[in-house]
Amino acid sequence: MSAILDIQNLKKIYNSGSRELTVLQDINFTLYTGDTCSIVGPSGSGKTTLLGLCAGLDRASSGSVILNNIRLDNLSEDKRAQVRNLYVGFIFQNFQLIPTLTALENVMVPLELRGERNVQRQALELLERVGLAQRHDHYPTQLSGGEQQRISLARAFSNKPAILFADEPTGNLDEETGEKVEQLLFDLNRETGTTLVLVTHDLELAEKTKRIIRIKGGTVVSDTGVPAER
Ligand SMILES: Nc1ncnc2c1ncn2[C@@H]1O[C@H](COP(=O)(O)OP(=O)(O)OP(=O)(O)O)[C@@H](O)[C@H]1O
Ligand SMILES: [Mg+2]
DSSP: OOEEEEEEEEEEEEEETTEEEEEEEEEEEEEETTOEEEEEOOTTSSHHHHHHHHTTSSOOSEEEEEETTEEGGGSOHHHHHHHHHHHEEEEBTTBOOOTTSOHHHHHHHHHHHTTOSSHHHHHHHHHHHTTOGGGTTOOGGGSOHHHHHHHHHHHHHTTOOSEEEEESTTTTSOHHHHHHHHHHHHHHHHHHOOEEEEEOSOHHHHHTSSEEEEEETTEEEEETTSOOOO
């Protein structure tokens, strides 16, 4: 099995004013192609920060992030953006759809960046998968939170990522829609071997992934991927 994500001694410090805030430290784990993993922990424990570092959206203060054999922490922002566009899907906790683009156009962006053909048709198919084809010409502000979440999912799927990071993917959804989204995530994992990394407060969802990493106060307090010491 090949490693898709290798995290070594990761540390993140935020400087807010004159104070330094250590948000993550001593984070180590390796995920392999096709893995499913949940990151759980209390609010403020550093989950979103960790996901952003793993996906190359942000840079660590020290330590290394190796994604698909590419060391991200040495790369410029432009190079990291290229790597993200080739290999990474990301579903943000607050969706981060582009407000001036319609649902369809939002999903088309990653496809266009990759220079794909039949971009519009592919984007429509993705909207169909998340049950929102009929809302294709609506802008994000015209959609409910759960609908925006599903558009964000369709966008994350559009470049058939090697690894998909999802920050609370079912957090804003009713039970039925949440189950649909869950199904889509695990289908993508099964059908295309996409590695799934989820942040969730939903322990039932976490139990469905192969591995659970629990963080608290910025460090890993348990990891089902590491055999317990005897
Ligand atoms: N840009 C920033 N500058 C300063 N502090 C930050 C910044 N971003 C996050 N933090 C702090 O880092 C800590 C971890 O934040 P993070 O968003 O990673 O938590 P989380 O585990 O995702 O929480 P939640 O479950 O509420 O989403 C928090 O204390 C937060 O206030
Ligand atoms: Mg968060």
